[in-house]
Amino acid sequence: MSNLKQKPLTQSFKFLSLNLSQPQNESNTVLAEVLSRLRGIPMDFHGQTALITGASRGIGKAIAFSLAQQNIHTLLLVARDPQRLQRVATDLEQLGVEVSILPLDLTQPRNVHSSMVKALRHHPPIDLLVNCAGVAYQRQFIESHLQQVETELMTNLLGMYSITRVVARQMVRRKQGHIVNVSSLMGKVAAPSMATYSATKHAIIGFSQALRGELAPHNVKVTNLMPSLTKTDMVRDMKPFRWVRASRPEQVAKAMVTGVKRGNREILVGWQSHMAVMCDRLAPQLMTRIIRWTQPPATTPVSPYSKVVVPLQN
Numbered sequence: 001m002s003n004l005k006q007k008p009l010t011q012s013f014k015f016l017s018l019n020l021s022q023p024q025n026e027s028n029t030v031l032a033e034v035l036s037r038l039r040g041i042p043m044d045f046h047g048q049t050a051l052i053t054g055a056s057r058g059i060g061k062a063i064a065f066s067l068a069q070q071n072i073h074t075l076l077l078v079a080r081d082p083q084r085l086q087r088v089a090t091d092l093e094q095l096g097v098e099v100s101i102l103p104l105d106l107t108q109p110r111n112v113h114s115s116m117v118k119a120l121r122h123h124p125p126i127d128l129l130v131n132c133a134g135v136a137y138q139r140q141f142i143e144s145h146l147q148q149v150e151t152e153l154m155t156n157l158l159g160m161y162s163i164t165r166v167v168a169r170q171m172v173r174r175k176q177g178h179i180v181n182v183s184s185l186m187g188k189v190a191a192p193s194m195a196t197y198s199a200t201k202h203a204i205i206g207f208s209q210a211l212r213g214e215l216a217p218h219n220v221k222v223t224n225l226m227p228s229l230t231k232t233d234m235v236r237d238m239k240p241f242r243w244v245r246a247s248r249p250e251q252v253a254k255a256m257v258t259g260v261k262r263g264n265r266e267i268l269v270g271w272q273s274h275m276a277v278m279c280d281r282l283a284p285q286l287m288t289r290i291i292r293w294t295q296p297p298a299t300t301p302v303s304p305y306s307k308v309v310v311p312l313q314n
Helices: 002-006 024-039 058-069 082-093 109-121 146-174 195-218 249-262 271-282 284-294
Strands: 049-053 074-079 098-103 128-131 177-182 220-226 266-268
Touching: 049 058, 049 146, 058 074, 058 082, 058 128, 058 249, 074 082, 082 098, 098 109, 109 146, 128 146, 146 177, 146 195, 146 220, 177 195, 177 249, 195 220, 220 249, 249 266, 266 271, 271 284
Parallel strands: 049 074, 049 128, 074 098, 128 177, 177 220, 220 266
Antiparallel strands: none
8 A cells, every 4th residue: 555655646647648747727738638549539521431321302412512512522421212322422532532332221231231241342441431321200109000110110229230240340350440330310219209219319329339349349339329319300390399499400400510529428418418418317207298399289099900001201
């Protein structure tokens, strides 16, 4: 114990390479350096290669253009609709970005796996993976259709697993990379009429937390992006939640770029999201009441056996 008492305090923080005897007016600089080193080296998008799912519209498309503005070198865009993908690719190429498209149906995980393995053989190594593809159906759970539930589970979870598994293995071999999984505020605070969607977004947060711990020794980072309601084609026909202000896809993309640069593990978008998460943590009963007040009015019950055509969002 005597040896420990005689040892200077600065040696206890040798791993941070900081001089704790600096003047008090430099404390902010010291704290910033500590946080920076704990988070790791921020990502620089310049000259990098990114793969984005759900890139033909909405948040995925906005992220692609935001990365182009950050001087990303190569983009590999994934979605179901090849025509939409090609139009997005053409616009991105005018910004000086090398773009490849990979039309894939994420509800077919085996095909996704084989197609991804082939694609990665012919493209530069992936530095950034953004899992943005998703589908949502707004319906009371007791009125839900099994086909819709399966589509949400297959797209939001199994499709993401299939792509992440292939790309993460490549990142581990290279000892570098960053994975962004797009969850939702509903992954923190579940919403009535969105039971299955909320469940998949909770699952994405848990998956990301586990994956972050597994990949950290290999210098691969994992971030959760959690937008609230966003003005995209997917929510265009949904009944609005009272008092909820929808974000624009460009706002979500900007928040992602900023958060990844800072090395954030979780990225909430908009002040309402921060307030909702804080309220749910500090006053859960109040949050339960607020959710009830904001939920859309219930629809007239329908037979769970009625025929329905399910459009898949890209």
